[in-house]
Amino acid sequence: MPLHIAIAGAGIGGLAAAAFLTRDGHHVTLFERFAAPRPLGAGLMLQPTGLACLAQLGLDRAAIAQGEVIARLWGETVSGKRIFDVAYGEIGPKVFGLAMHRATLFGILYGDVVRLGVPMVPATEIAASRLDVDKRLLIDTNGREHGPFDLVIDGTGMRSTLRRSEMRLAYDAPCRYGAIWGIVAEPAGWPHRGELRQRYDGCHVMIGILPVGHAPGDERRLTALFWSLRVADYAAWREAGLEAWKARVIGLWPAAAPFVEQIKSPDEMTLAAYADTGLRQPYGERIVCLGDAARSTSPQLGQGANLALIDAATLSACLREQADVATALATYAIQRRAHTRFYAIASRWLTPFFQSDSRSAALLRDLTFPLMGHVPYLRREMVRTLSGMKTGLFSHLDPGQWHPDYALAGPALSSQPA
Ligand SMILES: Cc1cc2nc3c(=O)[nH]c(=O)nc-3n(C[C@H](O)[C@H](O)[C@H](O)COP(=O)(O)OP(=O)(O)OC[C@H]3O[C@@H](n4cnc5c(N)ncnc54)[C@H](O)[C@@H]3O)c2cc1C
Incomplete structure (x- = not known):
């Protein structure tokens, strides 16, 4: 009824x-x-689980057309030591993530609700x-x-x-830690399309570059840039001035220069604070x-x-x-x-x-995460975790339960990466 x-x-x-x-x-x-x-924030990543639910609504293709298919996640320290390098393809040829501008995902869902004539107050x-x-x-x-x-x-x-x-x-x-997020245009010749890349200095610095595809009404390919920050330090970050921050980012990650140089005002970097509830x-x-x-x-x-x-x-x-x-x-x-x-x-x-002041956590991460990457079972578990599929330490679900296009076995979607 x-x-x-x-x-x-x-x-x-x-x-x-x-x-x-x-x-x-x-x-x-x-x-x-x-x-x-209206949407709040900058970019986000949809996993095969969320995409399968969007597919039930018939909205996944629109999301894929406007977002950026992510095949690989890469994290390294400022000295260039690889912490993780995981490819979605490890657990199946058709598994991928989709990074999106928040406004794009919001626009797709909002447009659907308007089309359905849902009354809004x-x-x-x-x-x-x-x-x-x-x-x-x-x-x-x-x-x-x-x-x-x-x-x-x-x-x-x-x-x-x-x-x-x-x-x-x-x-x-x-x-304790949140992050400031901004959206910039993808610089010409960026060699890491289709990848989320992060760089760390201890656990107190995390810089991220996430290609997010297109935003409504914007033809440019966009990238979300984020910088981990203690929420309590946000006022001090503004006070210290944008140029000091940009110099710090570029010093830690020279390749991030063409992204960070596009930021002209601190208001272009929005603080996101989180809570565990x-x-x-x-x-x-x-x-x-x-x-x-x-x-x-x-x-x-x-x-x-x-x-x-x-x-x-x-x-x-x-x-x-x-x-x-x-x-x-x-x-x-x-x-x-x-x-x-x-x-x-x-x-x-x-x-x-990834976000704390702990030196021992940084040491442990830098020692153990790269080793875990050499164990195929653990690498697959890492991908399953990122893909939103885990239901317990030794159990996982198949996104095919929401839509057959995203079942782990079966033919690949035509519009995903090779
Ligand atoms: C920096 C950051 C990065 C993230 N990255 C990812 C990611 O990569 N992948 C991912 O899956 N998730 C990510 N998330 C989490 C994700 O954004 C949230 O989990 C998701 O938006 C939750 O959706 P929601 O609809 O529950 O809440 P929200 O998206 O917060 O929506 C709540 C809505 O309720 C409205 N509202 C609030 N209070 C009231 C009220 N009293 N009366 C009426 N309306 C009200 C708000 O205006 C808003 O429209 C990220 C979050 C942050 C902060």
Whole structure:
């Protein structure tokens, strides 16, 4: 039976959920705090898991056409020592990542939701909800109530206030390190297309170059440039001046000069701060969380948007297959548990090796990571981890469960790299 569903938050998870649930015949209304929904941030990477979910919506080809297919991830120290060099192709000829400008992914999902005619309520910040017999109402920050709805989906991200009354946080720890991100044009002759490249000095410096393809209305090939930074040092970074920072980046990584020289104002580098958050369980009566509202991690493994897309696909399948809302939400929580727990733990475990002040972590990383790269089993596990496929230390999933084009076995997509 079609349900009346409210989704708070028109981010990646909220938009994807609106697209899935509207296709299933439900009556969806989207609430967004901004007057016009918009993406925040610079670039991100979609993994085969997230791409398979986009494929269920018929949107993966548009994403591939506009993004940058990533075949390899490369990390090295400032002295040029290779820390990792992993190729998606290690686990299957058709496995690849897709780097995108956030605005591009957002535009693809938003365009789909507009085409489907999903009603949107902009400029409405949702603060809470309340149960009214067997329905749920949303309450905005002006005290206005919206609804009633059969189900409320919280897609308002890691700082959700909506979930507070119904769900309890299991942990909530701000990450000491964040990163500043900017988008620049790919310089002519850049030899590392199709690769995410990072350079480290200890664990306190990480510079990244991620080709992201095209942004809406921009013909240039673009690149996301990021620089790891302690959140508490952001004001000092601005104060020290852009030129000092540029000189430092170029000193540590001369090849980054044509990227960093394009930055003309500190405002072109946006600070992203992260937190490790998780819920005891991601649902309550007629309310459920997805994406960052359900859990958030440091983006070291680049999984957050993928997890949000999988959440949306799984939730819609549970509502389709289960007899009632309560059973569907409980099933959704069970189905998402192992996968999201693995990435929460793996991100927490890995982040200090790339973003911390620890000298011993740097030493250990520089000694052990290159060795791990020589063991084929461990290399494959590294790729599976990056590809968003791990569900436990010795288990993994196949993205083919969401769409046959992304099944590990089978013919390759025509538009992926050779
Ligand atoms: C620097 C950085 C790099 C990242 N890189 C990657 C990557 O490479 N790959 C990857 O998969 N993930 C990456 N992530 C993580 C990814 O961006 C998030 O996990 C993903 O955006 C979560 O989607 P979401 O829909 O849950 O939340 P969001 O995208 O945060 O969307 C939340 C939406 O809710 C709206 N909202 C918030 N509060 C309210 C309210 N009270 N009422 C109404 N609306 C509200 C917001 O305006 C927004 O539109 C990265 C994150 C960061 C910070």
